[in-house]
Amino acid sequence: MKKHILFLTFFTILISGCKVQEVKQETTSAKPKLVVGIVIDQMRYDYLRRFSNRYSDDGFKRLLNNGFSLENAHYNYIPTYTAVGHTSIYTGTTPSNHGIISNNWYDKFLKKSIYCVDDSNYKTIGNESSTGKKSPVRMQTTTVTDQLHLAQNMNGKTIGIAIKDRSAILPAGHTANGAYWFDGGKNGEWVSSSFYMENLPKWVLDFNKSGKADSYLKTPWNTLYDINTYTNSIVDDNIFEGKFTGETTTSFPHDIPNLKEKNGGFNIIKAIPAGNSFTADFTKAAIIGENLGKSNYTDFLAVSFSSTDYVGHQFGPASKEIEDTYLRLDKDLADLLSFLDQQVGQNNYTVFLTADHAAVDVPSYLQSLKIPAHYLSFSKFKKAALEITKKYFNSIELIENISNYQIFLDKDKIESLGLDKNVVAEKLVEEVINFDGIYKAVSAKTMQTSNFTSGILNSLQNGYNQKFSGDVLLIPYPATLTGGRTGTSHGSGYSYDTHIPVIFYGNGIKKGVSKKSYEIIDIAPTISNLLQIEAPNSSTGKIIDEALK
Template identity: 70%
Template sequence: MKKVFFSLFTLLIIISSCKPEIKPTKKPKLVVGIVIDQMRYDYLTKFMNRYGDNGFKRLLNGGFSLKNAHYNYIPTYTAVGHTSIYTGATPFSHGIISNNWYDKFLKETIYCVDDKNYKTIGNDDNYGQKSPYRLNTTTVADQLQLAQNKRGKTIGIAIKDRSAILPVGHTASGAYWYQGSKANQWISSSFYMDNLPEWVTTFNKNSKADAYLSKPWKTLYDIKTYTNSRADNNDFEKPFNGNTNPVFPKDIPNIKSKNGNYSIISSIPAGNSFTADFAKAAIIGENLGKSETNTDFLAVSFSSTDYIGHRYGVAAVETEDTYLRLDKDLANFFSFLDKEVGKDNYTLFLTADHAAVHVPSYLQSLKIPAHYIRTRKMRSYIDSLTLKHFNSDKLIENISNYQIFLDKKELEKLKLDKNIIAEKIVDEIVNYPEIYKAVSAKTLQTTNFTSGILNALQNGYNQKLSGDVMLIPLPATLGSGRKGTSHGSGYSYDTHVPIIFYGNGIQKGSSSKKYNITDIAPTISTLLDIEFPNGTTGKVIEEVLKN
């Protein structure tokens, strides 16, 4: 018996000594988050044969792509998307419920990052009176700062203020956005700093925008090769002021003054190039990715894709040309990262803050169901309902973002129960032609929807901030004019976006499994071995990570 025991014991020692040593992956020196505003997933596949090898294809071939990634809440707007990417949470907890929303306490419509407690850094205008104070939770950038006791740097960059501010959260080293019009400056807020760093001042003095706006926007290639898009001249796109038709070439120097002066750069592909230029300047100016002991974080959002998408739509030559040019900008940026930070020293993810629907009038021309809804007309309809059932047409305080806010003072004066009013509106409003579903706040608070579009609605509902009745329009329904497009729904054309991870610690491959946008933050947190953002509801995408 002793011999048997000794033999087994010896064998266990031998087996344990043969185990391969698992070496932890070295943490990246820099994490780069790239958000492309309004990028649909199918822009990857639709334009694939026209992309070069070193932009989107480099990420797809060398990184890990999620083919079935979606937003899991309503509404799919810019501020909400950027916040959810970096918090791993939905409006249910992070509190950014739209770009603008009706504040039922202030009784006015507010903008997500406005904050008069701070001043503009860069000039004397009020364009920089911003902060992330309405964001209730931390971001992955905040958690990195906490983990490293603020020894690393976190920087947010975008033409749009909300897209620069919300990703890097409350503890950022800096957030910068572009003020066009007559200013032509990258600016910040006194929330972050007292003065612009020297590298920002130098960049502004160089006035790269002038070079970009000194030439017309022509297609990158022969316009006849843009076969992925509809005809250039059509009735579904909005021309610039000063132009009769939305056609190429676009004489930017001569129409600049009629289209916001320097602000026009946001509505042409050069806005993306301009943003990439500023991001490179930030990496050099802040020495990002140079520390031997700490990880830095750079959040870059390309906003021009959204402005262009809104104006021209999903199937436009302008949209195709914008993505072909962006592909070149990305290739150049990745090459810059290789040189300045080192190929093995950075981790990158690329995604979008939402997608977009085809122009509804274009869909109608193809006999595909699509609709336009008029809020004022719907308001009159709802007022007629409350007048009919409760003898008052003054019960509605506000309708916005497909939410109905009841006037609590009026209800109290008339001694009416808000839940009874809300449920009656829910029962009746679904008879309105463009409305598909309606749910009361009470139902969202007491019922758990585990899947489908009502689950998305519930994830986007915030008990403290949202309205008393939530509406869901029919698919392909917009409230704007018949030219151009928008987003905001929980349908797949708005929710399906690319998510690609690349670089240090990332596997090569792809997956068609369903993942949510809220899974990015916990995955990056796991890579960095830091605590998740404090409102996270997403999960770690294990197949993306090495080891």
């Protein structure tokens, strides 16, 4: 009898323990109340490591130490531009499918250059400017944010925030409750489009009236710490950096109050680290104002920190300005994560952090170190291309447009002369390769009839959209830019532009690190799997299962 009682007691304890464990598993595997996608504009992967000795434990290091980091994640297409990057992150596919082939591109149907999110069917919400005539209409696929709305029968909220309009609009998708961007100049206000709403919410109006933007422009931009301790960057005053209009030197401090009017008024906040702090302030206001993470549904907040890109373009990756910008951004991230802990609950949200592209070291700086680097003149290239068509086809009217390292042919003119567009395109491919600075050239027909499975031509193919792209596609030498010899840019398929951080953190995410090869298009299907929803409708990425609990 005693043995029987002991057995029943043991069995009861065993069952109870199993139930406790089951409850615990259910608690930890519950979907997050809020997903926060953070995109840092122009962040190279090496910034995570280069400045790590000065990062706090609560910003980048918190994500790295308690989240899952991909050390070998890359963009897998060309061109690596802002609009394309944000779209690819959230659609889980490349320009070949989603249709955003650049920031601006030549529309061969409209016969003019277009901007990725311009849409005259809508008006600005927030003021009388034209900065809100925008929508995501040119994005041909759904986003993970769209799919979350669909899965929840349009319940839950999706909000997009960025200083840049394209960085707010494209991630938020077609079904967003709101996307907000900064209208600088004389206005200094966050605005939206009638695509989303008829009036700005009260919390946005209150934020715009708060004087936050002006408060960030009242003091000079000096280094956060003693500049002599900034050992991860080159000398402050150098010939490789650009200046603000009105400056005589590139050195700290930058007198922002006195530079404001000569540099676009409130637009100058975009080009200094304060722009990131300002974005974080607005993000926190959105979380409170929209009650994100408080309902029975999962909300999605897509945030892009854009000022890193402006600083990078002007000063370059090796500058003290970039070092200071990332040390300050680390503090902004720490503050935002702490706010999420308090407002949403530490176990109730999931974050992913990545970048829309990286950047090359300033080519003139590389040249000073005897590292191969180049500057390409598009005006000279255009002249050379016209000489080719004149020589072989006796016409300088066969090329309609040259932009984004693509040649668009005038098909009507070619046909009127009894020529074959494929013959013209292939002859250009054969000849432009002889132009100094062009490393590879491929025709649209080759893109359509060949399958490049690896390397930079695979990236070119992933970025080629049969409907929208040009007839000849070009790849310059590594470390090649157009324009002036100060500051940097991006857009290539080389590793300096493609290697970016990808970190997952929070609800449903393991702690760890992976050195496996992953692509930027893998983020959306991974988040979709975490949320147990359908991936975006043209997704070609894979689930990063080793990051998920």
